[in-house]
Amino acid sequence: MPLPKYIVRLTADERTQLDDLSRTGTRAASVLIHARILLKADVGTGGPHWDDQQIAEAVECGASTVYRVRQAFVEEGLTAALFRQKPTGRQYRKLDGAQEAHLIALACGAPPEGRSHWTLRLLADRLVELEVVESISPACVRMTLKKTNSNRGCGSSG
Numbered sequence: 001m002p003l004p005k006y007i008v009r010l011t012a013d014e015r016t017q018l019d020d021l022s023r024t025g026t027r028a029a030s031v032l033i034h035a036r037i038l039l040k041a042d043v044g045t046g047g048p049h050w051d052d053q054q055i056a057e058a059v060e061c062g063a064s065t066v067y068r069v070r071q072a073f074v075e076e077g078l079t080a081a082l083f084r085q086k087p088t089g090r091q092y093r094k095l096d097g098a099q100e101a102h103l104i105a106l107a108c109g110a111p112p113e114g115r116s117h118w119t120l121r122l123l124a125d126r127l128v129e130l131e132v133v134e135s136i137s138p139a140c141v142r143m144t145l146k147k148t149n150s151n152r153g154c155g156s157s158g
């Protein structure tokens with residue numbers, strides 16, 4: 001099934017703004033490429049009305065980039081088509097430095113009675129039990145231990 005075609009119609013104001021932007025060249029390369037894509041895709045009066053493949057070859061980018069820029073322009077407007085969106089799903093650290101130190105000390109210490117070694121789940125449960133954190137997943141424990149140099153499984157620690 002072919003992808004839907006997003007038709008770009010620039011106003012005279014938008015065309016002038018994009019011309020100025022692409023001529024000065026004082027923005028990020030991605031912004032300049034997006035501006036040139038929109039100028040080439042314009043089907044309004046005075047627009048060249050190129051297809052995606054022609055535009056991709058002319059501005060030296062992928063056809064999917066052309067498609068996404070067209071889509072962003074039609075659905076969200078000029079600003080969204082030119083500039084990359086800021087990431088919104090920022091993941092903040094679950095453990096601070098003191099909590100990480102506590103986890104590492106626990107992992108390097110003796111395992112619980114009846115066990116030969118610590119598991120990620122045991123470490124997570126123990127941190128909650130000791131009230132170091134309110135809750136933590138074994139995956140978070142794994143990632144925290146992975147980024148430290150205190151790997152007991154290898155011969156050298158650095």
